[in-house]
Amino acid sequence: MDIWFFLIQVLNGLQYGLLLFLVASGLTLIFGIMGIINLAHGSFYMLGAYLTFWLLQSVDSLLLAIVLALPISAAVGYLIEALLVRVLYRRDHLDQVLLTYGLILIFNEAQRMLWGGDVHGIKVPAALDWSIPLTDTLSYPVYRMAISAVCAALAVGMYLVIQRTRFGMWIRAGASNRDMVAALGINVNLLFGAVFALGAVLAALSGAIAAPISSIGPGMGDTVLIICFVVVVIGGVGSIKGAFLGALLIGLADTFGKVLAPDFASFSVYAVMAAVLLVKPRGLFA
Template sequence: MPGRRAHAGHAASVAPGLRVPYTPSAMDFATFLIQLLNSVQYGLVLFMLAAGLTLIFGIMGVVNLAHGSFYMLGAYLAYALTGYFGSLAWAIAVGAVLAMVFGLALEWLLFRHFHCRDHLDQVLLTFGLIYIFEDLRSILWGDAVHGVAIPEPLAASIPLTDILSYPLYRLFICGICLALALGLYLLIAKTRLGMKIRAGASNPDMAQALGVNTRLIHSIVFALGVTLAMVAGMAMAPVSSVYPGMGSSVLIMCFVVVVIGGIGSVRGAFISALLVGLVDTFGKVLLPQIAGMLVYMLMAAVLLYKPEGLFKQ
């Protein structure tokens, strides 16, 4: 119908929304721009998830298979708090505080007793947590698919052509992710706490001998990783909807990002997440027959020439 605009919508996963099938005449500049924006948005959300995962593994040495569950819990928390406050902004603000408290409590109750143990023990613990969180989610919110409304000021779209537009809320997600990425960089690179985190990651025994409270550092790092994952889930809830098992769909991709970027490297996670976003998005548009393989082919190529990833810790 004349006057209607197609835009990049999405209702199933963290991956980008509009993927216009490629034909020689279809990939005009507006379509290319939409796919580029989709890939950047996808990559930035992956970074929020992978940054926490790589920090927890790089500093604490904990293999956390339950990291995707934090993303799911964040989305359900956004659904619950938005219904309570009537505002997604308040839901994200309050949810971030609750996520930090939840991360501190979880580290104190469980993870501080496992970070020095064998990786198999950590895998079993975190694998069990996946089932626990899924059952808690089912008890608290049921098994139905829920939706979170996009805030009215962000419900508009930016016109690109007469028939194509891009949702403003997706740009808002990019802004949140970039702000958190900048804050994380400043925290780690420019503050005294960040210096202690780097010291604990580089040589924990020496850092502890010099008076660094490594147990407190581990608590802060774990809580920070949980908060990043849950905030990502809260921000994506209006785009992806809220449904059971949504954390498992992003967990493997997060590990791919961490491995490509280099375990323990936040800078590597950022660059790797953007690369994965570009390869996954444009692969599904240009090479849909092998799109599912492309990200793993990228990982294999990187590991072939740089077995430790793009950047060392």
């Protein structure tokens, strides 16, 4: 393997990893702070992609479609938290799993009723629809680089919000002692609703920005969900920093697994997960 080939594959791995981070960050946020195992997280990914596809039929700009899709996703997320999830905070994890699994089925059926069983694609916006030549046969799509930049920027942004702002402080406090935060006069219900909505928005945003380079079809959220859980477990439940490193690790493992050991490609990410958990049973940053 020559050095160029190697470097391009590293780029592929990082790019895939950054996108995984964006999806997984919402999951780890909800899991870590609210203690809710949200199996419906992949459904929000699907929701983001379908909303973008649907909105693009009435508006011209991808950016505008994404911007419009986010508040809708936030509202759906907030309503689900307020009406359903809130009832289950003091209940067993298994009850939460049952609820959010049920939500997957409802989301998938709603998708079928609203948008049908066909597979759709949307165009990469013209301004980003070109490629940078890397070798004489290979070039790198600019849109993929733009996605990576957006994901990296959001990773920094999220870190700053959680570590440096008052909202971030409430979130961290709410996670460690819910009753004390409530006693100090903070509306915990509103706070948790906001966090759940934020998680939903992060997933929807990933689905939306990935939509031009993916297939928008039934069940698209289900495949994402599994790999997200791998990322969250590797990173350590609830840790944004861990999700970031875990996602990059998985992106690289998947990329190199396919090239170096194609017969074991479906196994490579799980091998990495097993190795990490052997050394650090609670994940990288738990």
